[in-house]
Amino acid sequence: MQNQAQASERFSPFLTLSREEWSRLRDSTPLLLSEDDLAQLHGLNERVSLEEVEEVYLPLSRLLNLYVAATQSLYEATHAFLGHQSRKVPYIIGIAGSVAVGKSTTARIIQALLSRWPNHPKVDLVTTDGFLYPNAELERRGLMQRKGFPESYDTRRLIRFLADIKSGKPRVEAPVYSHIEYDIVRGERIVVEQPDILILEGLNVLQTRMASSGRPMTIFVSDFFDFSIYVDAPEDLIRGWYVDRFLKLRETAFRDPKSYFRRYADLSDEEAVATALRIWEEINAKNLRENIAPTKSRADLILAKGAHHRVQEVHLRKI
Template sequence: MNTSGASASIHSGLGPLADLAEALVPSGGGRALLGVCGVPGAGKSTLAEALVAELARRHGPGFVAHVPMDGYHLADVQLERLGLRDRKGAPETFDALGYAALLRRLREDVERDVYAPDFERTLEQPIAGAMVVPGGSRLVVTEGNYLLLDDPGWREARAALDAVWFVDGDDEVRRSRLVARHVAFGKTPEAAAAWVSAVDEPNAAMVRAGRGAADRVVLVADDGWRLPD
């Protein structure tokens, strides 16, 4: 399996998952919201992008949209103000209530275009209004680490979703992917490994505690995804 976290061309096991996502869409009109959760580096974005691509292939690009949680990172200027710059990526470094408000709007305002922030990996900063959910789209796929976190703000985000899937896989592969990602965006290998150990892994333990609350677990396989036996 391509472990870059960016390929939507992995198809093994994707068809049944796309069927399940499609089944969330209400038959009488309106919009469904699917959350894809998992520990850092689990492959949430890869699965979300693949689902969106497959459902767009089936129904056209106006049917489905992808809105990652990462657009709700606090900017570095706010992290520095709060003394959280070295905790970037932890739950308290996101605007959880703002994210929950966006999800509620996506559920309620289904006819008009809705703009959402994205996260620019090169700058490591959120960018306002960088994404759009077209009016009339029937499914929104959102993904992030903390969709099942039992804390204020995150509970509100979860309440706006029709279902949350938890992506799980091999921890060694996941950690290697995280180190490679940090290196790709400017850290030395030593600094990347230290960040994974000090920040990403404690966050991973927190996220994994919510696995049992997921509506469905999706396992990352060597050539795609599968549901547990």
């Protein structure tokens, strides 16, 4: 069995590191986040400890810092060869994973850690939620029950956004999404102004798909990534995290009079669990199985979680 495992590892495109092996790669990277800092980065149903940051996210920030520095040097060398003045080109990191797996918290922690490195202090974070079609358009297309599926995004607009970022355009705008209203906020924009690093977080950022016309697309969102991360966990754990989050939202955001989900705020515990499980199975699990999980192998790094959102292994693509 050991020989079989070694053979599997040898032919896998990924190098698998246990949590202990990965944590040692932190080297002497200092922890510059406090408990108070971390409290601002948690998800609603996810409490990441400083130990998790030290053992998982600090080694990751060190690796990313090395990659960013190498890419910056490569751009400078290319411009020197061509005799052009070096122009700032943002390093783009994509973060993918299921609903409720904790990718938003991962993105915020990575943003906070990377912004503390001296050679790339400006780190922006954008989610793909803003590139969903507005609800009115989803209704028109019959896609409201497939919100979050690849076809519910204005992928061409997202690609234009990334192309503008990567070309060094001084000011690029992205739409704003409200999780309370469950819709795009008309007239509001996120402004991105030549960051050192841009983190793009979303369900389907590693997706390759057909255009709405049915013709194959020649450019994908991931074509603009310098590095990509997939946050992974067994589906039964993600389902449990989704239900727990739904119950917490019932006590918090769902009670907002503006909330699209206000009707769920007064459900009993039993009704809320049943509703969450139905939504999970009809929408989120289907999207995970059909569209999100199949893209995992396209990532440069996979964070494999176990219970309590604790990362158990890290899979790093071999170079």
